[in-house]
Amino acid sequence: DIQMTQSPSSLSASVGDRVTITCRASQSINSYLNWYQQNPGKAPKLLIYTASSLQSGVPSRFSGSGSGTDFTLTISSLQPEDFATYYCQQSYTTPTFGQGTKVEIK
Amino acid sequence: EVQLLESGGGLVQPGGSLRLSCAASGFTFSSYAMTWVRQAPGKGLEWVSGISGSGDRIFYADSVKGRFTISRDNSKNTLYLQMNSLRAEDTAVYYCPKVLTPDTLLTVLSDWGQGTLVTVSS
Numbered sequence: 001d002i003q004m005t006q007s008p009s010s011l012s013a014s015v016g017d018r019v020t021i022t023c024r025a026s027q028s029i030n031s032y033l034n035w036y037q038q039n040p041g042k043a044p045k046l047l048i049y050t051a052s053s054l055q056s057g058v059p060s061r062f063s064g065s066g067s068g069t070d071f072t073l074t075i076s077s078l079q080p081e082d083f084a085t086y087y088c089q090q091s092y093t094t095p096t097f098g099q100g101t102k103v104e105i106k
Numbered sequence: 107e108v109q110l111l112e113s114g115g116g117l118v119q120p121g122g123s124l125r126l127s128c129a130a131s132g133f134t135f136s137s138y139a140m141t142w143v144r145q146a147p148g149k150g151l152e153w154v155s156g157i158s159g160s161g162d163r164i165f166y167a168d169s170v171k172g173r174f175t176i177s178r179d180n181s182k183n184t185l186y187l188q189m190n191s192l193r194a195e196d197t198a199v200y201y202c203p204k205v206l207t208p209d210t211l212l213t214v215l216s217d218w219g220q221g222t223l224v225t226v227s228s
């Protein structure tokens with residue numbers, strides 16, 4: 001299985017901050033990388049697919065980049081509703097998820 | 107509007123069985139691959155199984171292979187997960203997300219239900 005490693009595991013930030021989360025695959029996955037947001041007690045929500053495509057209805061402050069093994073999710077200006085846990089997931093082979101990054105209020 | 111409603115969860119003893127259902131609406135069910143993803147309490151997401159729109163291609167995570175069976179009834183717009191020989195480590199919320207694009211197995215999980223909790227304990 002392809003292992004997905006996110007960093008950091010958690011971070012503290014303030015409203016308005018620019019936040020970057022990274023995800024590394026154990027082997028090349030081309031651009032088959034997706035990002036999800038999960039709020040406590042809720043189902044995950046698709047944000048970004050195939051590394052950089054913004055899912056319909058997702059605010060443009062979210063963006064994704066990368067290819068091969070290294071990927072990033074960027075939130076350009078953190079909003080109160082963005083405090084959540086974020087997961088990357090590869091869809092190159094049998095799907096696997098990163099361990100998650102919890103974004104907390106500073 | 108896409109709606110996915112999981113049901114069938116509950117408390118079961120180790121070694122027992124349970125069948126989960128996922129009722130789908132708001133899209134052409136038979137055109138989309140479907141998956142099961144689980145989340146143990148306080149833990150991350152784990153893909154469990156996937157099935158093509160027609161049901162002819164099926165995939166399982168190693169952790170459930172030989173114990174779980176995924177199936178679908180396109181006439182009823184319903185996805186199933188038969189879980190046998192359950193273990194404590196199968197305790198989780200089970201979701202049934204659909205893939206983004208019709209007629210593909212690419213596992214971009216665009217829509218999720220609210221999940222159903224399975225607890226395996228004596």
